[in-house]
Amino acid sequence: MTEPYELTVAQAAREIRERRISAVELAESLLSRADAVEPHLRIWVTLDHERFLSAAKESDRVLNERGPQGPLHGVPVGVKDIYYTEGQETTACSPIYAGFVPSYDATSVAMLRQAGAVIMGKTVTTEFACGDPPPTRNPWNAAHTPGGSSSGSAVGLAARVFPASLGSQTAGSVLRPASYNGVVGLKPTFGRISRYGVVPVAWSLDTLGTFTRTVEDAALMLTAMAGHDPQDFSSSKLPVPDFGAAVDSQQSPPRIGVVRKFFYERADEEVKKHTEGTVDRLARAGAAVDDVKLPTDFETLLAAHRVLMTVEAAAVHEQDFAARPDDYGPNVRGVIEAGMLTPAVSYVQAQRIRRRFRRDMEEAIQAFDILLTPSTVTPAPRDLTTTGDPSFQSPWTTCGFPTISLPSGLSESGLPLGIQLAAAPFQEETLLAAARWCERTLGVALVPPEPA
Amino acid sequence: MTEPYELTVAQAAREIRERRISAVELAESLLSRADAVEPHLRIWVTLDHERFLSAAKESDRVLNERGPQGPLHGVPVGVKDIYYTEGQETTACSPIYAGFVPSYDATSVAMLRQAGAVIMGKTVTTEFACGDPPPTRNPWNAAHTPGGSSSGSAVGLAARVFPASLGSQTAGSVLRPASYNGVVGLKPTFGRISRYGVVPVAWSLDTLGTFTRTVEDAALMLTAMAGHDPQDFSSSKLPVPDFGAAVDSQQSPPRIGVVRKFFYERADEEVKKHTEGTVDRLARAGAAVDDVKLPTDFETLLAAHRVLMTVEAAAVHEQDFAARPDDYGPNVRGVIEAGMLTPAVSYVQAQRIRRRFRRDMEEAIQAFDILLTPSTVTPAPRDLTTTGDPSFQSPWTTCGFPTISLPSGLSESGLPLGIQLAAAPFQEETLLAAARWCERTLGVALVPPEPA
Numbered sequence: 054m055t056e057p058y059e060l061t062v063a064q065a066a067r068e069i070r071e072r073r074i075s076a077v078e079l080a081e082s083l084l085s086r087a088d089a090v091e092p093h094l095r096i097w098v099t100l101d102h103e104r105f106l107s108a109a110k111e112s113d114r115v116l117n118e119r120g121p122q123g124p125l126h127g128v129p130v131g132v133k134d135i136y137y138t139e140g141q142e143t144t145a146c147s148p149i150y151a152g153f154v155p156s157y158d159a160t161s162v163a164m165l166r167q168a169g170a171v172i173m174g175k176t177v178t179t180e181f182a183c184g185d186p187p188p189t190r191n192p193w194n195a196a197h198t199p200g201g202s203s204s205g206s207a208v209g210l211a212a213r214v215f216p217a218s219l220g221s222q223t224a225g226s227v228l229r230p231a232s233y234n235g236v237v238g239l240k241p242t243f244g245r246i247s248r249y250g251v252v253p254v255a256w257s258l259d260t261l262g263t264f265t266r267t268v269e270d271a272a273l274m275l276t277a278m279a280g281h282d283p284q285d286f287s288s289s290k291l292p293v294p295d296f297g298a299a300v301d302s303q304q305s306p307p308r309i310g311v312v313r314k315f316f317y318e319r320a321d322e323e324v325k326k327h328t329e330g331t332v333d334r335l336a337r338a339g340a341a342v343d344d345v346k347l348p349t350d351f352e353t354l355l356a357a358h359r360v361l362m363t364v365e366a367a368a369v370h371e372q373d374f375a376a377r378p379d380d381y382g383p384n385v386r387g388v389i390e391a392g393m394l395t396p397a398v399s400y401v402q403a404q405r406i407r408r409r410f411r412r413d414m415e416e417a418i419q420a421f422d423i424l425l426t427p428s429t430v431t432p433a434p435r436d437l438t439t440t441g442d443p444s445f446q447s448p449w450t451t452c453g454f455p456t457i458s459l460p461s462g463l464s465e466s467g468l469p470l471g472i473q474l475a476a477a478p479f480q481e482e483t484l485l486a487a488a489r490w491c492e493r494t495l496g497v498a499l500v501p502p503e504p505a
Numbered sequence: 506m507t508e509p510y511e512l513t514v515a516q517a518a519r520e521i522r523e524r525r526i527s528a529v530e531l532a533e534s535l536l537s538r539a540d541a542v543e544p545h546l547r548i549w550v551t552l553d554h555e556r557f558l559s560a561a562k563e564s565d566r567v568l569n570e571r572g573p574q575g576p577l578h579g580v581p582v583g584v585k586d587i588y589y590t591e592g593q594e595t596t597a598c599s600p601i602y603a604g605f606v607p608s609y610d611a612t613s614v615a616m617l618r619q620a621g622a623v624i625m626g627k628t629v630t631t632e633f634a635c636g637d638p639p640p641t642r643n644p645w646n647a648a649h650t651p652g653g654s655s656s657g658s659a660v661g662l663a664a665r666v667f668p669a670s671l672g673s674q675t676a677g678s679v680l681r682p683a684s685y686n687g688v689v690g691l692k693p694t695f696g697r698i699s700r701y702g703v704v705p706v707a708w709s710l711d712t713l714g715t716f717t718r719t720v721e722d723a724a725l726m727l728t729a730m731a732g733h734d735p736q737d738f739s740s741s742k743l744p745v746p747d748f749g750a751a752v753d754s755q756q757s758p759p760r761i762g763v764v765r766k767f768f769y770e771r772a773d774e775e776v777k778k779h780t781e782g783t784v785d786r787l788a789r790a791g792a793a794v795d796d797v798k799l800p801t802d803f804e805t806l807l808a809a810h811r812v813l814m815t816v817e818a819a820a821v822h823e824q825d826f827a828a829r830p831d832d833y834g835p836n837v838r839g840v841i842e843a844g845m846l847t848p849a850v851s852y853v854q855a856q857r858i859r860r861r862f863r864r865d866m867e868e869a870i871q872a873f874d875i876l877l878t879p880s881t882v883t884p885a886p887r888d889l890t891t892t893g894d895p896s897f898q899s900p901w902t903t904c905g906f907p908t909i910s911l912p913s914g915l916s917e918s919g920l921p922l923g924i925q926l927a928a929a930p931f932q933e934e935t936l937l938a939a940a941r942w943c944e945r946t947l948g949v950a951l952v953p954p955e956p957a
Contacts, residue, residue: 256853286860359851368853397812397852399846401708401820408738 056419062128062270063287064487069116069127076116076118076127076171080109083129087214089455093195093385093504094187096209098134100174105129110172124297124484125277126169131209131218134175137250138163141172145223145252146180148188152480157249161219161261161283168277173215177416178203182254184440185382191233197433200230201440203264207234210264211501217274220263220452223254223362225443227262228458228473232428232474233441233471235460235499237348237492239263239271239485240446242478243453244289246275247282255365256287257404258358266498268489271457272296275481291479292475299482299487304438307487310421313344315351315444321431327470328427331461331495334424338494345424349413351448357403358451359391359409364400367392409451418454418477423487428458428471445473455481457488460499469499485490507922509534513581514546514668514722516627518621521568521579527624528568528579532561532636535581536624539666545956547640547646548661549593550586551624557581557825562625576749577729578621580765583661583670587634587827588614589702593624597704598632601825607845611702612737613671615731620729625667628657628708634706642951643685644919649885651682652682655716659686662716663953670716670944674902675706677895679714680910680925684880684895687912687951689944691723692717692898695905696741699734707817708739709856710810710902718950720941724748727933736820743931751934752941758791759939762873764794768897769805773883774908779922780879783865783913783947787877790946797876801865809855809862809901811843816852817842818848819844850890863904870906870929875939880910880923897925907933911939912951919952 054131057079060068068074084102106476121127132138135145137155144150148404157163162172182202189204191197192212199208203220207230210218220227222240231238240262248259263274280291311332317325336342367374367389374381374389381389418424430442449456456475464470474486474491509531512520520526530788541886543549564579573579584590587597598603609615614624618924629641633655643649644664651660655672659682662670672679674692683690687924691761700711715726731745769777788794794931817843819826826833833841870876873939882894907930910923926943928936 139674236628283864286864363851365853368850368857370856373852377926393850394846395849396845397847397849398820398823400852401817402823402847404709412735 056085058213060216061267062125062265062273063136065216065266066125070121071262074468075110077111079127080106080122080171081128081383083215090212090504091213093210094138094190094212095190095203096176096212098144098146098175098177098205101141104141105173112171114168121169123169125165125168126271128170128217129173129215130165131173131176131206131215132162132168133206133219133221134177135178135221135252136219138162138172138175141175143175144180145182150252155250157175157250159279160247160284162250163446164278164280169244172217176209178202179204180382180441181252181385182223183388184225184384186440191433192504193235193433196437197435197439198233198437198439200233202226202431203230203250204440206264207231207236207238210234210236210266211505214268218260219271220264221259221261221448222252223258223449224358225446227264227455228446229429229441229443231264232389232469232471233433233459235501237265237268237271238458239275239449240456241275241279241481242455245479245481246278247280247285247288249282249284253369254443255362257361257365260450260484268459268485268492269297269300272300272485279449280388289479294482294486295357296481299486302486307342307422307490308341309335310343310345312347312422312424312426314347316426319444320427321428323464324427324429324431324470327462328472331472332425335494346419347413352450353406354410354448355444357406358401358447359393360399361407361451362496363388363392364390364395375428407451414452414454415477422483424475426473428473432464432466432468437476449475455484457484458486459492459495460497462497463493463499508536510665512668513719514577514725515719517580517668518577522573526606526653528561528564528737530560531579532558532581532623535667536807542956546642546644546660546664546852548628548657548664548666550596550598550627550629550657550718553593557623557625564621564623573621575619575621576725580622580669581657581667581928582617582622583625583627583667584614585655585658585673586670587629588671589628589675589881590614590624590627593627595627597634601829602704607702609702609872612734614702614856616730616732622729628653628661629668629728631656632834633704633837634675634678635840636836638889638892643885644956645687645885648889648895649835649887649920650688650891652885652887654678655682656865656892657715657743658689659683659688661895662686662688662718664710664956668718669722671713671718673703673711673713674898674901676810676858677898678920679716680898681881681893681895683716684921687953689717689720689912690722690728690910692902692908693727693731693776693933697730697794697843698730698934699737699740701734701736704724705821708815709806709813709817712902720909720937720944721749721752721913725750726935741931748933748936750935751938756939756957758793759874759942760793760872762797762870762876764799764876764878766799767957769876769898772879774883775916776883776922779914780924783924784877787943787946797869799865799869801862806862806900806903810860810899812847813853813857813859813903815840815844816847817844817910849917856869859903866906867906874928874935876927878925880925884916884918884920886924901927906930907936909936910946911947913939913947914949917952
């Protein structure tokens with residue numbers, strides 16, 4: 054029998070709506086699961102049992118009195134500790150923010166609550182969502198990095214501590230840990246989800262995203278979180294479709310463009326072989342697969358990404374870093390100092406490189422529904438001093454295209470591998486429908502060993 | 506009797522459409538006018554009589570064979586020499602571009618041709634549309650600057666050498682020379698007109714605009730030039746209304762917010778007094794007038810504008826300036842060198858200041874149809890080593906709001922004075938309708954003395 058803590062978002066929402074389980078029962082199951090794995094995995098910054106249970110109790114009361122308040126009624130969500138949560142400490146895992154209790158929710162958190170979701174607690178992020186390694190451990194092998202920066206949200210999802218969680222990606226901080234831990238990671242189009250009330254890394258790159266165990270769940274979460282917010286200058290005014298319907302409706306195999314250039318030059322042999330095998334399976338199932346020839350230079354874009362990120366991070370932290378330099382960890386400090394030393398002309402040229410790359414990619418993607426690449430260069434590296442290489446994510450974060458990572462198998466060493474799919478800007482319906490088709494075709498669901 | 510060269514855009518288009526004058530007759534009248542004033546005013550970089558007459562002849566042929574090809578059929582337009590014109594030299598008044606003959610039209614020029622307009626020739630710009638003084642002279646008093654950078658387009662319009670002309674504004678290069686020369690200058694919302702094929706000054710600021718003698722003409726020109734262009738990353742996808750209809754339809758007096766803070770601190774006594782008198786006249790005619798209290802700091806925004814402009818200009822010219830520094834004039838050289846010395850964090854902070862200013866202004870303008878300020882700090886200064894002070898334009902260029910300058914009277918020294926109106930982004934219909942009401946209410950049309 055399935056334990057409540059194993060339910061997906063869609064399952065949990067349905068079970069609660071149909072009164073087969075209460076929000077409190079689900080919360081209790083998740084809390085006992087969380088307590089069991091926490092000493093091994095270090096998922097949480099703040100897990101307040103009382104606060105969570107009382108929110109679940111309130112959710113049950115409302116359900117009984119007024120019926121479900123939204124499609125996620127009673128569904129618990131783990132929240133990366135850079136999202137503001139009203140009345141609950143938000144630290145960004147930095148001494149600078151220690152003790153900071155926001156007086157309001159991030160727009161995305163408020164929208165989740167409006168959809169009926171219950172915030173479970175605040176998950177570990179690397180310091181300021183940069184590259185300093187977190188205490189969180191990879192449930193597949195504790196000697197390997199769990200990835201970052203959304204470490205707690207990725208690991209907690211893999212370990213069945215919550216059915217959905219929130220992350221953010223400035224380089225590769227959603228899809229990389231999703232792939233390292235064998236779960237589904239979604240980064241929608243830049244501008245799709247408001248960043249208001251989320252501690253920034255770099256304004257022109259930061260994109261909020263989700264961890265779930267299925268594509269359907271990713272669609273449900275995105276539908277709840279997407280929408281215009283005048284408080285975020287980059288927030289799109291485009292209408293928000295019902296992404297869940299897109300996932301349900303797709304029947305025909307997608308047109309897939311495989312991007313081998315750059316990705317195959319960097320990926321290790323096992324990842325290349327695995328990706329080719331995965332592409333073969335998709336092609337045999339009917340997908341129209343073709344190689345994508347790109348005029349675009351991904352290496353140059355990576356250099357541009359580094360300039361954009363370090364400069365904007367330096368601007369974000371300018372005052373705090375001047376006042377309290379010793380309260381910054383070595384990686385984030387390096388990011389800020391690199392940004393401080395960069396001339397403005399380099400930043401503007403980086404913006405130009407991004408614009409050209411985006412235009413080239415928009416053209417290249419026209420012949421396809423989605424582009425496919427390996428999710429990561431290697432499976433999670435055996436190195437706890439790093440959070441791994443984000444270079445397969447950064448190009449898509451930089452140009453703002455929506456991407457999703459799906460688990461596609463295990464390496465010989467027993468670590469998750471994944472494929473990364475990308476679609477044109479604001480084509481998340483296409484992305485999710487194609488991802489659902491791939492998920493169904495591949496039939497891969499990964500469950501890590503019990504921590505011990 | 507009105508000479509053909511005195512016709513407005515609307516009049517010329519109607520006269521040609523109704524066959525009361527031919528495009529060639531109009532062209533001949535304008536050419537003889539141009540030849541008469543050119544030694545005094547120095548309007549042209551390139552005026553090729555044969556090319557212009559042959560285009561006018563072709564326009565007449567098409568009219569006779571197929572009828573009018575657009576609302577501007579046969580109407581001549583003067584084009585600032587930074588717009589690419591197919592097969593015709595485009596120099597930006599710089600040795601760097603000397604001899605450059607584009608193989609295509611700027612999108613805006615192509616759209617004007619599609620609307621039936623005939624390109625008359627290329628008008629003087631300051632070098633690279635920066636602040637080095639041009640040879641062009643102010644027709645009101647040759648000892649005073651004509652303003653810049655769109656010097657030839659502004660002066661040629663005032664001197665009745667063409668009924669409409671094209672300019673561009675990165676700080677104050679359309680509305681300031683419009684006001685100094687007593688004509689109507691329109692800078693639409695950033696993103697409304699494609700900049701593709703126009704020599705850039707600074708990508709995040711450059712906005713194309715027009716000089717005309719009436720608000721109606723400004724609306725006709727904007728309707729022809731506005732629209733989405735995938736070749737310009739900032740080009741808006743919003744639909745383009747018929748701006749001419751907006752100008753016709755307005756009957757009721759507008760709600761006007763007068764911005765005295767900052768503007769009255771900088772304007773001289775005569776300009777302040779004149780502006781108050783103008784506001785009184787508008788109020789007596791029924792406009793609802795109120796003072797605007799702004800939380801926003803215009804001085805800080807001017808500093809941000811300077812950073813954005815110099816840095817982006819330095820990026821534009823990086824390679825050419827490294828190779829040929831001596832081919833740059835002292836002002837544009839100063840701009841580039843300032844940009845080269847600016848750290849990227851300052852640029853990013855300038856972007857933040859702009860975003861905050863824009864948000865504050867969007868809120869402040871909600872209670873009004875338009876905001877009103879004096880167009881310039883003083884009338885055209887008696888100083889040919891400068892093109893005047895753009896500080897009343899730069900805030901609106903920086904935040905991208907659409908603005909228009911209307912002639913509102915003459916100074917004691919006999920120089921034009923103007924009022925500047927601003928509307929919310931993409932509210933050019935509101936701006937033009939209100940401007941038309943003000944134009945009608947003030948009844949000021951300024952004709953400079955004949956040059957001698």
